[in-house]
Amino acid sequence: MRVNGSGTVNELAAGRRSAVFLSEELVGLDEGSSFLDRLSHEELALLRASGAATNLRRGEAIFHQGDSHNGIWLIESGVARTFYVGPSGREITLAFWSSGHFVGGPEVFGGGVHIWSADAHEDLRLRFLTGSRIRHLVETIPRFAVCMIDGLVAKGKCYSALVQMLGTRSVTKRLAHLLIVFADTHGRTEGNSLVIDKKITHDELANIVGSTRQWVTMTLDKFQKRGLITVSRQRIVVEQHDMLRGLAE
CATH class of the missing domain: 2.60.120.10 (Jelly Rolls)
Structure with a gap:
């Protein structure tokens, strides 16, 4: 798990995974x-x-x-x-x-x-x-x-x-923050990127942040065009962790 943007702990190698929910304190x-x-x-x-x-x-x-x-x-x-x-x-x-x-x-x-x-x-x-x-x-x-x-x-x-997250963050910030949570709890390092080692559907992301699948798909596309993430059918890769974290704050 990446903690406060510095250092990583490979939870998969440690044999267990973290719980996941929207929280400012990872x-x-x-x-x-x-x-x-x-x-x-x-x-x-x-x-x-x-x-x-x-x-x-x-x-x-x-x-x-x-x-x-x-x-x-x-x-x-x-x-x-x-x-x-x-x-x-x-x-x-x-x-x-x-x-x-x-x-x-x-x-x-x-x-x-x-x-x-x-x-x-x-x-x-x-x-x-x-x-x-x-x-x-x-x-x-x-x-x-x-x-x-x-x-x-x-x-x-x-x-x-x-x-607190639902009441104080916009849906866009919640989605950016959720991607950071998944990257820090299920992330696998590839070069300078973090591969989210968990298949997550757009419907699942929408259900967590309180939005629709269509909005999530559109917003992920915007994040991708900004170079923050790369999205494919099988995985999401966080390319710019610090920039994505800044968007979530």
Whole structure:
């Protein structure tokens, strides 16, 4: 991950990928992935034994907006997407969550209904913990209670950052910023360029920045004509990282 425009860390080589959402502070994107790190091996084994393993293929639903809350899903591998669908049917992608994160909050003990949906953006291996199991673990393992607080704090920061971006940046700036996020979290260096090592459709970009596919296609073409990026059917290459970052600010 490129941090604040200087230096790179190859997350692919490190064996895992970052979560992705709109945020001004790129260094905090993956903060919630380590929320269980304070648990001992024994406590982590007990946690895993308390949950049910499940596998989902790309595109399959984890839960739907309006479903009753009944627990959380720990992501063991793959990528989950959270998204909201408005009354008009318009969809906005809230975040992509990678291994180490969880989806299904904030009602971790159960109760109420989900206010957004989640699905498998890539094939997923999940571990489902019911609300009653979580409550029992919180009551019997103090460190797990702190872990859940840490995880919920990270989620709160994520959605606060998203609201700030949607409320204070133009759609053009949000798109430029999103390309920087993808370049810094999924970028592979080729010469002086950063290849976004993830296939992203124009529809997906539009759902994240809150626009239409047609507008995204038109704006990407403008960025390309300015020499900021190169777009092909298979990939997006950031040619001028600092200039694109300047456009996003």
